[in-house]
Amino acid sequence: xxxxxxxxxxxATDQNEDRQIMAMENAQVPRRNVYMDKISGKDxxxxxxxxxxxxLQRNDLVYIKSIDRLGRNYKDVVEQWQYLTRVKKVDxxxxxxxxxxxxxxxxxxxxxxxxxxxxxxSFVAENERIPIRLCRSRYISRKPPRIRKHH
Numbered sequence: 001x002x003x004x005x006x007x008x009x010x011x012a013t014d015q016n017e018d019r020q021i022m023a024m025e026n027a028q029v030p031r032r033n034v035y036m037d038k039i040s041g042k043d044x045x046x047x048x049x050x051x052x053x054x055x056l057q058r059n060d061l062v063y064i065k066s067i068d069r070l071g072r073n074y075k076d077v078v079e080q081w082q083y084l085t086r087v088k089k090v091d092x093x094x095x096x097x098x099x100x101x102x103x104x105x106x107x108x109x110x111x112x113x114x115x116x117x118x119x120x121x122s123f124v125a126e127n128e129r130i131p132i133r134l135c136r137s138r139y140i141s142r143k144p145p146r147i148r149k150h151h
Contacts, residue, residue: 004028004033004060004061004063005034005052005055005061005062005063006024006033006034006035006063007034007035007036007048007049007064007069007070008020008021008035008036008064008065009038009039009041009046009049009070010037013038015038019065020036020065023095029063035048035051037049041068041071041072041073042071042072043073043076044076053084056090057090058089059089059090059091060090060091061091061092061093062084062090062091062092062093063092064095065094065096066094066097078119085102
């Protein structure tokens with residue numbers, strides 16, 4: 001029997017995951033099947049993601065709100081997508097991008113179009129990560145302002 005899962009990721013513990021949770025509720029994903037990590041998307045070394053992947057069976061369905069919630073590393077996102085869809089044989093639905101719904105177009109043309117959209121969006125997700133990294137490194141490397149004491 002097919003099961004439905006949802007994956008949520010936010011980059012930091014202080015980020016709000018409410019919109020992603022609401023998207024999973026709207027997609028009618030059972031709360032017990034929603035997995036959430038509060039960790040960077042730079043790689044797939046994420047405990048709840050790994051736990052979800054271990055549970056996935058052939059013909060299960062995974063919802064994610066947007067491709068950058070899956071990850072921010074172009075190569076890794078493409079590899080994970082292919083692993084999930086071709087090895088685990090599960091379907092993936094990216095809620096904010098209807099073209100990325102592997103339930104549709106199981107023929108060669110549908111797979112081809114899905115692969116192209118995935119490649120483009122994964123590339124964009126990784127390139128969004130570069131300015132984020134630069135801003136953080138600038139912020140972290142800045143010296144605190146000197147405070148003058150008045151006598």
